Amino acid sequence: MTGIEQRTAQAPHLRDRTDIVLRVEELVVRFPAAAGRSVHAVSDVSFDIARGETLGLVGESGCGKSTTGRAIMQLPRPTSGHVRFAGEDLTGLDGERLRRTRTRLQMIFQDPISSLNPRRTIADIVAEGLTIWRGRRAAAEPASRQLLADVFEAVGLDLERVGERRPHQFSGGQCQRICIARSLVLEPEVLICDEPVSALDVSVQAQILNLLEDMKARYGLTMLFIAHDLAVVKNISDRIAVMYLGRICEIGGSEALYRQAAHPYTNALVESIPEPEPGVLRGAGEWDTQAELPSPLDPPGGCRYRTRCPRAEAVCAQVDPPLRPIGDDHHVACHFPVLTRTETGA
Known part of the structure; x- marks a missing residue:
């Protein structure tokens, strides 16, 4: 079994394709805190992006999205895991080699004004x-x-x-x-966009999103688009990864994930969109989005979403659900995923 085949077996959502430009494997980022504790910012995150593709990374504030983007750039260095760009592991590079490789990856930061001198x-x-x-x-x-x-x-x-x-x-x-x-x-190959429209008015957001799409086509870019608004991410992404408290809980094609979200947390994000599109499948408003977000200093055992999930049972506290396939290029980490349109008879 080759290295790629072994990684695919451990993380079935990683694709065995020759055009993968960026592959993140078992990424972990922890920050030291008082009394010898650690902030679990990113925990065992894996995903890949093919050449010319845009992957949206979505989740509420504090879930580890921006830390993931910065860790890909090795700012800061991840605690463990691998970031493979064009077949080269960035976590194993130092000094001049890393500086030269970074020219092929560029980042747009969240606050456009404070990021300019x-x-x-x-x-x-x-x-x-x-x-x-x-x-x-x-x-x-x-x-x-x-x-x-x-x-x-x-x-x-x-x-x-x-x-x-x-x-x-x-x-x-x-x-x-x-x-x-x-x-x-510097004509990069990969562009990491860290919430590039969150600080802008809605009309300006649309202009920047259209500009990014034009730049992607003009320069042949591969993009990681980080945001907390699922509606914004859907409009620009080919695939979407949903992140909760440092872990990916669902990943799949943009349209499929938006219309048939399987994880309770993804459904909560979809239901939070003020004006849903006609015909979009919705739940019955059962998702508890008001419950307090657990602290990354002491994340819950088992499924991290269980403290806010109405579907949680005893097994959710005991076993951390792995990402498993539920459709074509659609994976979810949940013991009791939301029923699909077909299963509900809709």
Whole structure:
């Protein structure tokens, strides 16, 4: 049995495909806390993303989404597990090799304004990657300047007109466009978007989402899109992984997961969308979204969602349910998943 076959047997939702660009295996991130305790931020998370695909990572605040994205970039280094990019394990790289590999993975941060240096012009901010990797003289050459102008144009900004302005002179949406330009100037293969629209107005959110879709097609990007809004994630993702208290509880195709969610927590997220689409299968409002979220300092044993789940029984406290297939490219970690449309006779 090959290494990929062994990993697939242990985690059946990992696909045995030759076009997998990013594969995360058994990722664990813990942070030290007082009295010798640890914050269990990410616990045994595994997923993969194929070339040209967008994987949405969704869950409520504090579930470990952003920590997962940063751990992929090795910021911080994960406690254990593997992050394989283009067949190379990033967790085993150090120094210059890791720095050079990171140029092929870029990240857009959640707060577009605070992630920009207020003392520098936006032309300098976006060109910083070119300056570091090509040298200041090469970054000033016509070819590099044209690349910079092209990236500005791609995100809807004019380098000559606004390049000498500073971040405080732009709106939140414009600052996010600048952040996207900064992430694209080194022509990466993988783009990690950490809640890039959560701080923006709804109308601006739509503009940024459309821009990301255009950039994905234009630059041939593979994307990990992190958000807490399932409706936003559905519109941009090919597949969705649902995360709860540091673990993935369901993963599958975007449309299938949205219309026939199997995990009680995924159903809670779907039901929380203010205006559901007509024809979307809904539960009867039984999901207890008001119960207090357990602390990652002391997560519940067994299924971590059991303290808020109306379907929980004794086995849920004793056995942590593994991800198991329930359909074509659809996996759920639940002892008592929600019945599908066919099973309910709907």
